[in-house]
Amino acid sequence: MKKKILALIMVLAFAFAMTSCGSESNGKLVMVTNATFPPYEYVDGDDCAGIDIDLAQAIADELGMELEVQDIDFNSIIPAIESGKADMALAGMTKTPERENNVNFSETYATAVQSIIVKEDSSIKGPDDLKGVKIGVQEATTGHIYCEDDYGADNVIAYTSGANAIEALKTGKVDAVVIDNLPAKKFVEANEGLKILDTDYVEEEYAIAIAKDNDELLKEVNSVIKKMKKDGSLQEIIDKYIKAE
Ligand code: ARG
Numbered sequence: 001m002k003k004k005i006l007a008l009i010m011v012l013a014f015a016f017a018m019t020s021c022g023s024e025s026n027g028k029l030v031m032v033t034n035a036t037f038p039p040y041e042y043v044d045g046d047d048c049a050g051i052d053i054d055l056a057q058a059i060a061d062e063l064g065m066e067l068e069v070q071d072i073d074f075n076s077i078i079p080a081i082e083s084g085k086a087d088m089a090l091a092g093m094t095k096t097p098e099r100e101n102n103v104n105f106s107e108t109y110a111t112a113v114q115s116i117i118v119k120e121d122s123s124i125k126g127p128d129d130l131k132g133v134k135i136g137v138q139e140a141t142t143g144h145i146y147c148e149d150d151y152g153a154d155n156v157i158a159y160t161s162g163a164n165a166i167e168a169l170k171t172g173k174v175d176a177v178v179i180d181n182l183p184a185k186k187f188v189e190a191n192e193g194l195k196i197l198d199t200d201y202v203e204e205e206y207a208i209a210i211a212k213d214n215d216e217l218l219k220e221v222n223s224v225i226k227k228m229k230k231d232g233s234l235q236e237i238i239d240k241y242i243k244a245e
Contacts, residue, residue, distance in 0.1 A: 032089045103211065
């Protein structure tokens with residue numbers, strides 16, 4: 001009997017050692033985002049929610065890790081990845097050659113276009129009409145960079161969030177807002193008297209940013225994205241937020 005109990009204790013001790021070792025090596029996966037960008041990321045009560053949060057959770061689950069989401073300024077995201085403060089960034093972030101100097105990008109997981117939002121009675125009909133008018137953008141986004149390049153920095157006013165740029169449009173401080181198409185749709189739905197122009201401005205692709213020296217995570221993330229594209233679970237996440245309107 002004594003022997004049996006001893007054996008049982010040893011088995012339990014071994015099992016315990018295994019699990020604690022397991023959780024130590026798995027650990028936490030820290031994601032940074034800027035939750036001002038529905039439906040990709042927005043604040044819902046005390047939490048962040050949206051397509052990017054669900055995608056990050058699916059990746060963490062697949063890797064057997066615990067996801068931690070940190071909501072920071074958009075222009076702090078790349079530095080957070082470079083310094084190793086966070087493991088990955090999902091922020092409806094467009095893969096660009098300039099950003100690729102500082103971080104690596106995963107497989108792309110969504111495509112987007114820069115949309116132009118104006119007041120319903122605006123005489124602005126397309127990108128050509130943006131010459132010489134005041135354009136609102138979110139700071140450090142591709143919309144900000146493209147508009148400065150195409151229309152001159154003097155005509156572009158950068159806000160800390162898309163919502164603030166929309167507020168500026170409503171109060172007449174800017175004549176148009178340039179922002180990614182899905183957030184544009186959400187903002188126009190939530191605010192009366194605004195419309196999205198039919199003509200798109202620039203096409204782009206979203207990807208996950210990962211530190212240059214973290215090839216292992218990049219490989220793992222890419223294989224999860226590939227799998228989720230194949231089995232339809234990525235599309236399911238996107239549909240959940242787009243059809244829920
Ligand atoms: N796609 C644009 C970019 O990469 C805008 C992203 C803004 N994202 C956000 N979470 N606020 O610059």
